[in-house]
Amino acid sequence: MEGDVCRLCGGDGRIGNALGRSTATCPSCHGSGRRADTSSGFHDVTKTKPSHFRPSAAEASKGPRGPTTAEGAQLAREVSESTVLGEDAKARLLVEIVNHESTHGRCTQTFIKKIRKQARPGQPNL
Numbered sequence: 001m002e003g004d005v006c007r008l009c010g011g012d013g014r015i016g017n018a019l020g021r022s023t024a025t026c027p028s029c030h031g032s033g034r035r036a037d038t039s040s041g042f043h044d045v046t047k048t049k050p051s052h053f054r055p056s057a058a059e060a061s062k063g064p065r066g067p068t069t070a071e072g073a074q075l076a077r078e079v080s081e082s083t084v085l086g087e088d089a090k091a092r093l094l095v096e097i098v099n100h101e102s103t104h105g106r107c108t109q110t111f112i113k114k115i116r117k118q119a120r121p122g123q124p125n126l
């Protein structure tokens with residue numbers, strides 16, 4: 001069942017915002033903690049946007065560990081959708097992405113390749 005846990009809130013059904021003001025019901029799972037039926041709404045919106053600017057980026061930026069750049073968001077998405085990484089590794093890489101962004105102001109190509117290699121070891125770099 002772990003694969004069904006909402007990746008935005010981690011199954012809590014709530015997210016704290018970065019300012020620590022309060023917790024809000026998770027917009028991805030609406031408080032259920034499950035990914036459930038969010039995927040359908042997801043894809044419709046993406047069709048009107050460039051592939052690197054997914055709604056998940058905006059969602060992630062609301063959470064405590066969201067990347068701030070489009071590259072970072074895309075990378076975070078690849079990490080969270082990775083089939084080879086465990087939950088621990090995913091969380092660690094997401095933190096790495098956020099830290100890298102705050103240090104460099106963006107994701108460097110070298111960094112993107114490095115993360116991508118871990119998230120999708122079988123795939124050639126795009």
Ligand SMILES: [Zn+2]
Pocket residue numbers: 006007008009010011012013014026027028029030031032033034
């Ligand atoms: Zn959620």
